[in-house]
Amino acid sequence: MGVSGSGKSTVAGILAGQLGWDLGEGDDMHPEENVAKMAAGEPLTDDDRWPWLETVCCWITEHNLAGIPGIITCSALKRSYRDVLRGQHVVFVLLAGDANRIGRRMAMRTGHYMPTSLLDSQLSILEPPGQDERAVVVDIDRPPAAIAAEVVTRLALRPDVGSSGLGAAEPGADSAGARAAPDGRRADPGPQPPPTTEPDRVAAQPVSPEPTPSQQQQQQEMP
Numbered sequence: 760m761g762v763s764g765s766g767k768s769t770v771a772g773i774l775a776g777q778l779g780w781d782l783g784e785g786d787d788m789h790p791e792e793n794v795a796k797m798a799a800g801e802p803l804t805d806d807d808r809w810p811w812l813e814t815v816c817c818w819i820t821e822h823n824l825a826g827i828p829g830i831i832t833c834s835a836l837k838r839s840y841r842d843v844l845r846g847q848h849v850v851f852v853l854l855a856g857d858a859n860r861i862g863r864r865m866a867m868r869t870g871h872y873m874p875t876s877l878l879d880s881q882l883s884i885l886e887p888p889g890q891d892e893r894a895v896v897v898d899i900d901r902p903p904a905a906i907a908a909e910v911v912t913r914l915a916l917r918p919d920v921g922s923s924g925l926g927a928a929e930p931g932a933d934s935a936g937a938r939a940a941p942d943g944r945r946a947d948p949g950p951q952p953p954p955t956t957e958p959d960r961v962a963a964q965p966v967s968p969e970p971t972p973s974q975q976q977q978q979q980e981m982p
């Protein structure tokens with residue numbers, strides 16, 4: 760979770776590859792009208808978002824019922840939105856960082872409907888998870904692989920080593936982790952190998968280093 764441009768798709772892609780988990784893209788689940796609205800620079804309303812959140816929730820529920828581990832990207836900006844999504848096996852990971860940095864990343868991103876002009880409205884409604892929510896907050900001021908590695912460590916997840924790939928997925932969980940039963944219920948805790956982040960398990964495309972302001976200037980000046 761996190762505002763547009765915070766790195767949800769990038770980090771989730773790495774994690775899904777490392778863990779062998781299903782990956783869902785919340786921004787592909789919007790109704791057409793929502794996409795048109797955002798593309799036109801108009802923030803969504805709560806009423807625009809409820810049906811979309813239900814679609815994201817269905818993805819989560821289907822995975823839970825099938826006992827298939829997954830990670831889905833969704834801005835989930837307000838607590839009330841997360842109320843639609845939360846459940847026994849749901850953990851939120853907030854990607855948090857400096858607004859200017861996020862704005863620069865959004866401006867560099869190509870082929871996405873979300874305009875940078877909507878970042879302010881996203882930031883203004885963001886309600887970081889409360890202490891009582893099952894969530895961790897991760898700083899995005901470093902390369903995507905380092906962010907993913909922190910998520911693996913903080914949630915005591917098990918990189919896919921040919922097994923089910925199911926990990927503890929609980930913030931603050933013991934690093935030994937816990938096994939999940941095939942039906943998705945938590946089974947007895949068991950010893951787990953320490954998390955590893957071998958580069959050859961990274962599935963997402965590498966992200967180029969962020970440009971310096973002078974490089975950005977040059978890019979803007981290019982025809």
Ligand SMILES: Nc1ncnc2c1ncn2[C@@H]1O[C@H](COP(=O)(O)OP(=O)(O)O)[C@@H](O)[C@H]1O
Binds near residue numbers: 765767867969
């Ligand atoms: N940690 C990072 N460092 C540098 N660039 C990043 C990082 N995370 C994401 N990016 C880049 O920032 C842009 C926005 O990331 P993206 O994953 O699409 O965010 P979101 O899914 O939250 O909207 C993309 O162009 C991506 O390549």
Ligand SMILES: O=C(O)[C@H](O)[C@@H](O)[C@H](O)[C@H](O)COP(=O)(O)O
Binds near residue numbers: 762834881
């Ligand atoms: O609730 C919203 O206003 C939107 O869902 C928004 O938060 C989300 O960020 C878009 O779907 C863009 O997708 P990205 O977050 O991937 O840029």
